[in-house]
Amino acid sequence: MFFRKTSRAIGVHPRQNKSTQGMAFVRVDGFSRLTIPLNLQVGPGCSALVKKGDEVKVGQRIGEPLGHWSVPAHSSVSGTVTEVKKDILSSGDVADLIVIQSDGKQTLDESIKPPVVNDKESFLAAIRNAGLVGLGGAAFPTHVKLDPPEGKVIDTLVINGAECEPRITADDQLMRDRADRVVAGINLVCHYLDIPRCVIGIEDNKPEAIAAMQKAVDATGSEHKAAISVVTLKTLYPTGAEKVLIRYLTDRIVPENGLPADVGVVVLNVGTVAFIADIIDTGMPLIRKFVTIDGSAMAKSGNYDLPIGAPIEDIIEKVGGTKVPVGKIVMGGPMMGVSIDDTLHPVLKHTNSLLVANEKDATIPKESNCIHCGRCSKHCPMQLMPTDLDMAARRENVEELREYHVMNCIECGCCTFVCPAKRYLVQNIRIGKNLWRQAKKKEAK
């Protein structure tokens, strides 16, 4: 085989806890009040197209993008707009929020029809009009990712089916249910972007998903535009991180502050490619999301198909409620997820999991002094020295942070996970990255 896995697999082995593995997606509907933020993704966001009192239908465009990096926002229910307000989000930014009161009829917007696609431009426009962003977790706009800057040739499409975070099984289930859609999406992307090779990386703790993907690839063998191969990866966190996955699957190293396009690679999540196939077939914009709901405080866990904008409070109630008092709600996986400060926070386009932890699980361990054991450096997948970066960030020494390549950190949290002294390593490194960005901004002035 052309691709070989690098022998140097570095990372950690957190307890998998994939108790929801194999649970089919349950469609949850009937939310009375949905909140749709207009800047769901990287970039300047959208301006509202509707005002208070307007009637909206499922899939109707309610936000017009403000820049090349933005994608439009769509309504995920039919009903009446009750409010267009500004409010503060968990990220500290103020965003326009559109609050929609559902009428329960779910009438589809008439304008939804399969887009006419005949070349690269129309293909990217169709993706953008559907409001698609990276569904893996970072919400990077897909139409920007698929349109690399001039002079950069993409020769490999990497499909991320690793799902290395513990507890989450949404991608696993998606690959089992919709393997043919994933392959159809890959063919579309490879056809319009002229990419000769595609590698699908899946961890070996998902044998059913691997089998399903292999079957789907073999079944349509003669129609492929590109050479597709399914690669089994060793179960190890963080194999699914973009830069790490590229190194394991293609042996290429993305430069510091660089993008995968710099080494001729585009990485897409399995959910994203499956959705691309759906857009081209039906024209339906991104208004629903597959989400794993799990955690020690939940009475029942499982995989759900949720409308974007549904408030987390209502979702938890509808899927069985909590059995013990909630200590913390984390959006995303247990290793890299972000805790939310408000239970009325809506489900976003890049939410792949909601973890509801009880009070015991939510306690943050107390930090003690570094014993210089070197475990963090040993387990760092980017081969950095977290303890040095941590100390530099605490001292706010930007020169030292630069010297130790702070921007190579992917914030996977392996260092904090293995630290016997429970040092807040990744937390401080994340702050260090921000200090680096602030210093760069000041220099540019």
Place this chain on the structure above:
Amino acid sequence: MNILLLTGSVFTPAIIGGAVALVMGIAIFIIFKLFAVKTDPRVDEINAILPGVNCGGCGYSGCIGYAEALASGADVDSTKCTAGGEDTAAELAAYLGVEAGLYIPKVAHVYCQGTQDHTKKRYEYTGTLHCASAHGLYSGPNSCTYGCLGFGDCVNVCEFNALYIENGIAHVNHENCTACGKCVDACPKHLIHMIPKHEAATVCTCSNHWPGAVTRKNCSIGCIGCTRCVKTCPVDAIHMDDSLAVIDQMICIHCGECVKVCPTFAIRQGLLSGPGTTVDNSVIQKAARAKEKEKVSAKVAE
């Protein structure tokens, strides 16, 4: 003289050494004169007039930098030394023989009143206790993301002991402040600005650009953008910048009309100095308003 005669004599090394030293000395003297860097004698004299704290408030690298600029004529403004103040400006003008410009004493002002009583915490911050670090993590733990974080990055850079943290926000000790501007650069939220030093300086002490409803939710003393002050101002010194009232300090006549109408007490009047002397402006404003009401009711009664 036969050189051999001197061999073994104790004077030989002394004579050779002396001769070398003489030659080298002459060489050094010639080179020193030839390659001498011409310095303006006035630089040292101007430097002696300056306070010598090297704070950088003038915009030059230090006192010597400003002295060089003045001596060479690159800079003719003698009022730039903020630490020296009016006296230094006058002395410099007299020395340089230029007309003493108008010296406006300035003072640092923190554009935030959101103490812990007025704001909430969005999350528990356990990182390094520096403003720059906390600002990097979702704009800091405060409910108002524009407001002072209170970890004291400005206090750390101040060389004149003019800043202090009280009740979660930074305050300026106006007696010590020399307006050097180091804190202005240090603040990651850009809250500190230099304003003309006036006993009754009237400032909308808020930096919050959010619409009123969002502000009200997150801070009880922030500017909600009601524009009542704009309408009241007799000299049109106030303008709105994205639902934040901004008072132009060069136009303001310190009449205090805007202070009376501000519904959230975001506009404050008067400087304060030293820890423990924090004036609770809202109490004063409330008292003033009560008095005004009494006057009105008394008039009505008449």
